[in-house]
Amino acid sequence: MFNVLHSLLFRKGGRPRKLVRLVIFRSDGTVRPAFRRVVFKKNGWIRPEFSHWSTNLVGGKTGRVAGAAEAVSAPSDNLPGIEESKLRTLLPLSAMVQKWQKRMPMPTLLTDAAILEHLSKIGSGPVILAAGQDNYRTVPGGVQLCIQREAELASARGMTYLQFHPWQPLPCLADAADSADYPVTLVCDGLIIGTASINALINATALLVAKGRSAHLVIHHLLGHAPEAVARLAQATGGGRTLFWLHDFFSLCPSYTLQRNTLEFCGAPDVASNACGLCVFGAARRSHQDRIAEFFRMANVTVVSPSEVTAAFWVTKADLLYSEIKVVPHMTLLAEPRAVSKQVKGGTLTVGFLGAPVEHKGWLTFTKLMYEMEGDGLRFVVLSEKRPGLGEDHWRPVHVTSDDPDAMANAVAEAGIDLVLHWASWPETFSITTFEAMAGGAYVLTNLKAGNVSATVTATGRGAVLADQTALLDFFRDGSAARLAQERRVATASTDLRTRHSDLSFAVAGWV
Amino acid sequence: MTIHAYSSFTFSYLNRARVLASSLRRKHPDWVLWAVMTDKEPEGFHFDLAKEDFDHLVTAEELYGKETDQWLFGHDIVEACTAVKGRAMLHILNQPDVEKVFYFDPDIGIFNDLEPVSRLLDSHSIVLTPHQIDPEPQNATLAIRDNEIASLNYGVFNLGFVAVNASSEARRFATWWDERLHDWCHDRLDIGIFVDQKWCNLVPCFFDGVKVLRDPGYNVASWNLSQRKMHFDAAGQALINGEPLRFYHFTKLGPTGDTMTRRYAGQNTEVYELWWWYRQQVEAFTDPAIPKGWWHYGLFDNGAVIEKRARELYRSRADLRLAFPDPRKTGKGSFFDWYAREGKGA
Numbered sequence: 026m027f028n029v030l031h032s033l034l035f036r037k038g039g040r041p042r043k044l045v046r047l048v049i050f051r052s053d054g055t056v057r058p059a060f061r062r063v064v065f066k067k068n069g070w071i072r073p074e075f076s077h078w079s080t081n082l083v084g085g086k087t088g089r090v091a092g093a094a095e096a097v098s099a100p101s102d103n104l105p106g107i108e109e110s111k112l113r114t115l116l117p118l119s120a121m122v123q124k125w126q127k128r129m130p131m132p133t134l135l136t137d138a139a140i141l142e143h144l145s146k147i148g149s150g151p152v153i154l155a156a157g158q159d160n161y162r163t164v165p166g167g168v169q170l171c172i173q174r175e176a177e178l179a180s181a182r183g184m185t186y187l188q189f190h191p192w193q194p195l196p197c198l199a200d201a202a203d204s205a206d207y208p209v210t211l212v213c214d215g216l217i218i219g220t221a222s223i224n225a226l227i228n229a230t231a232l233l234v235a236k237g238r239s240a241h242l243v244i245h246h247l248l249g250h251a252p253e254a255v256a257r258l259a260q261a262t263g264g265g266r267t268l269f270w271l272h273d274f275f276s277l278c279p280s281y282t283l284q285r286n287t288l289e290f291c292g293a294p295d296v297a298s299n300a301c302g303l304c305v306f307g308a309a310r311r312s313h314q315d316r317i318a319e320f321f322r323m324a325n326v327t328v329v330s331p332s333e334v335t336a337a338f339w340v341t342k343a344d345l346l347y348s349e350i351k352v353v354p355h356m357t358l359l360a361e362p363r364a365v366s367k368q369v370k371g372g373t374l375t376v377g378f379l380g381a382p383v384e385h386k387g388w389l390t391f392t393k394l395m396y397e398m399e400g401d402g403l404r405f406v407v408l409s410e411k412r413p414g415l416g417e418d419h420w421r422p423v424h425v426t427s428d429d430p431d432a433m434a435n436a437v438a439e440a441g442i443d444l445v446l447h448w449a450s451w452p453e454t455f456s457i458t459t460f461e462a463m464a465g466g467a468y469v470l471t472n473l474k475a476g477n478v479s480a481t482v483t484a485t486g487r488g489a490v491l492a493d494q495t496a497l498l499d500f501f502r503d504g505s506a507a508r509l510a511q512e513r514r515v516a517t518a519s520t521d522l523r524t525r526h527s528d529l530s531f532a533v534a535g536w537v
Numbered sequence: 538m539t540i541h542a543y544s545s546f547t548f549s550y551l552n553r554a555r556v557l558a559s560s561l562r563r564k565h566p567d568w569v570l571w572a573v574m575t576d577k578e579p580e581g582f583h584f585d586l587a588k589e590d591f592d593h594l595v596t597a598e599e600l601y602g603k604e605t606d607q608w609l610f611g612h613d614i615v616e617a618c619t620a621v622k623g624r625a626m627l628h629i630l631n632q633p634d635v636e637k638v639f640y641f642d643p644d645i646g647i648f649n650d651l652e653p654v655s656r657l658l659d660s661h662s663i664v665l666t667p668h669q670i671d672p673e674p675q676n677a678t679l680a681i682r683d684n685e686i687a688s689l690n691y692g693v694f695n696l697g698f699v700a701v702n703a704s705s706e707a708r709r710f711a712t713w714w715d716e717r718l719h720d721w722c723h724d725r726l727d728i729g730i731f732v733d734q735k736w737c738n739l740v741p742c743f744f745d746g747v748k749v750l751r752d753p754g755y756n757v758a759s760w761n762l763s764q765r766k767m768h769f770d771a772a773g774q775a776l777i778n779g780e781p782l783r784f785y786h787f788t789k790l791g792p793t794g795d796t797m798t799r800r801y802a803g804q805n806t807e808v809y810e811l812w813w814w815y816r817q818q819v820e821a822f823t824d825p826a827i828p829k830g831w832w833h834y835g836l837f838d839n840g841a842v843i844e845k846r847a848r849e850l851y852r853s854r855a856d857l858r859l860a861f862p863d864p865r866k867t868g869k870g871s872f873f874d875w876y877a878r879e880g881k882g883a
Contacts, residue, residue, distance in 0.1 A: 105799065108806040112813040285769070286810050294773025299648055299782065301773060303814045 035416060108288055115287060118309050121196050131192065131208055135221035140229035143218055150183040151239040151537055154230065156255055157190045158248035162215055165410055165424065167457045168272045171355060172245055173427040175529045176215060188212040191249030192220050197279040198313055204253035223254040231261040241537050243268040243530045247275060252320035259324035267324040268530050271335050271454055277342055279313050280306040282385050282451040290451045290474055293342045321345040329353050329533060331455035332477040338452060353532045356460050356524040358485060366519040370441065374510045375404040377442035377467060379433060379458040382413045387448025390494060394446065398501055406440045408433060433458065437465025443510035445469050452476025463487050464524045466517035468509055538636035540655060541629050543571035545618045546643040548579060549831045554643035555822035558590035564650045571595060573625040575617045577833035582826040600624045609834045610864040611852025613845055617834060619732040620722035623715030630711060635703050642697035644788060646815060649781045654700050662706040662746035665694040665737065666756040671764040680763045687760065690726060692734030697786050698756050710744050753778040758786035759794065762801035767808050787815045839867040847876050
């Protein structure tokens with residue numbers, strides 16, 4: 026019902042249909058009083074589906090000129106643009122932490138003896154302790170998938186995989202006041218065994234090691250953790266190497282994608298810079314850096330980067346003590362010529378978006394492209410967990426798990442996507458979706474800031490790296506996109522594509 | 538020899554002045570900061586200088602003595618806080634070992650050091666910042682009206698900032714400024730006056746060693762955003778047209794400021810980030826014990842608000858000033874009484 030109503034009111038790309046526009050808005054673009062509650066939220070800010078066109082005159086045509094995509098979010102005197110609206114709702118970090126607080130009572134905590142008993146009962150091999158930010162079994166995401174695969178790799182090696190994540194999730198490190206102790210939920214070989222204090226886990230680990238079993242620590246994420254306590258856990262394992270993954274840049278700033286005020290990639294400048302001084306994360310960053318640095322000093326860290334480009338960036342920005350940095354890609358793309366080429370397919374040029382529709386992956390640019398190219402014979406497909414419902418031509422739910430690791434690549438192939446838009450606003454450290462897109466036969470369009478997305482496109486030649494949104498629109502308008510799509514159709518017909526997954530942490534020689 | 542800086546405000550602007558002082562203190566920890574207060578504490582609030590970034594407090598009463606109440610009665614809040622700036626500058630220049638004096642409006646935030654201005658004062662007596670330093674294009678009618686014509690009406694230089702050294706020429710300026718502000722610091726566009734600001738159009742004519750600072754990083758505000766773009770470089774330095782952002786004038790915090798900022802910042806997102814930061818800072822520095830809109834000199838002693846018309850009458854008529862030497866006092870035979878009966882129609 027909602028979808029039918031939505032398509033009656035709005036055109037592709039979220040733009041309201043002209044008739045609706047004429048009913049709700051005056052000719053000067055202001056809202057008729059009777060429809061104020063329809064267009065504006067209670068707090069006075071415009072609902073996103075109306076934001077484009079309330080700031081443009083009814084009947085006014087957006088010229089197809091350079092920069093037209095940017096003009097979609099242009100503010101008027103009376104109405105804020107998208108960025109200003111986002112800032113209006115941006116809370117200080119302390120208020121964000123308050124909003125994240127769980128209301129439920131904390132469960133009864135496991136004792137160190139109970140943890141020890143559980144670990145003793147299920148095996149006698151090495152124990153892998155993995156720090157994460159949430160339960161990888163229930164929360165979708167690239168890091169979570171990586172942990173899921175790593176748990177299975179451990180199991181195949183006869184090891185026990187104990188992932189621990191903060192019982193209280195947070196958008197930053199746990200408060201320094203909680204460094205003595207805080208609750209963590211334990212997921213052992215994929216099953217939650219309960220919640221314990223981190224000190225109970227530390228004690229259980231120390232007892233386990235004292236009994237002759239080896240334990241090894243890998244940090245996938247420190248969100249919500251107190252690094253001081255995790256460093257004590259590293260020491261309880263016997264002082265072996267701690268692997269520290271660069272899935273993002275949380276080791277540099279609480280803003281793990283390095284988005285200044287959640288708006289724009291900042292490049293992790295000096296904490297004393299104007300950029301940090303004006304950023305919502307700036308005030309917390311200094312102590313964040315100090316605490317991470319102390320963790321690195323205490324934990325005998327080997328850094329693991331999923332890409333060369335990430336490692337190269339990180340070493341220039343991180344003033345941290347570590348023994349070495351290794352590059353371990355999550356997967357590699359294998360392309361082999363087919364013995365017999367398939368027939369080259371024709372059809373409408375299809376543009377895809379893969380995964381969660383979040384801004385730092387380029388969702389806003391995708392919707393702008395949909396709007397700007399409306400009527401130009403393109404097909405827009407979204408493959409994600411939830412339906413965005415903003416005017417895409419086709420949506421399919423896709424849930425990638427370790428049981429079905431190729432679900433996204435297969436969906437890309439089935440949907441006949443020619444070009445996946447991955448317009449990341451930060452340097453992606455790996456980008457599994459880029460590899461999934463390519464394994465599904467699609468080419469990838471991205472920008473210069475996209476880290477390993479642009480590095481992979483450049484290295485494989487499967488896509489195009491464009492300067493900015495203007496260049497992206499021009500790429501479609503001048504026929505370059507159609508030519509690239511045809512090129513990819515020919516290449517896909519004659520090439521067998523698949524991905525090969527790495528051994529993740531186990532690829533680091535001598536860790537276990 | 539020391540550098541002094543001051544701001545003039547009432548307790549209702551203390552939150553903004555605290556943002557100014559803390560941002561100034563971060564960049565210039567060795568400067569001596571003065572709060573010039575044309576107000577008295579509201580009940581339930583105590584201004585504890587030891588807990589502030591300001592080093593000194595000087596009140597209008599200390600600057601103007603016995604005439605304070607009567608003189609201030611002739612001014613609204615903006616006129617009053619502006620009128621005391623000249624006398625305060627003289628007061629600070631007369632302190633021992635003063636080398637240079639900077640004035641900032643309380644709604645200014647400092648983002649990078651002001652050493653370049655300090656160096657200018659080694660060779661100049663007075664530094665002023667124009668509202669605009671680049672002309673608008675011929676077809677930008679609204680911007681010409683909002684900015685250039687407004688400057689012609691309200692004053693070429695923005696007197697949210699002025700800096701002087703301790704030379705005799707600077708003292709001559711401060712003395713002249715104080716004299717004019719004592720008698721003529723009014724919002725009277727009809728006779729060509731706008732508080733302290735319009736007077737300073739004459740400064741380059743009357744005084745030597747005047748530096749008109751045409752650097753886009755100073756006194757950035759909605760009235761010059763049409764010609765100034767902000768961005769951060771790779772090191773995180775805030776730049777305006779490629780020059781370091783020294784200070785931003787957060788004029789008109791609220792819907793009016795929002796409208797003018799949107800009109801001229803457009804999609805320059807960094808400017809909205811500045812404003813986000815400023816709102817957070819002001820909120821953090823707000824003391825709930827100070828009633829909203831508080832101004833001791835804004836009320837008769839019975840709590841009634843003093844109307845602008847009453848102030849204009851009082852300052853324009855010597856007979857009233859003679860008859861009612863204590864104009865805020867109410868009761869029988871008071872100015873309040875007279876104004877209620879006869880003043881409104883006068």
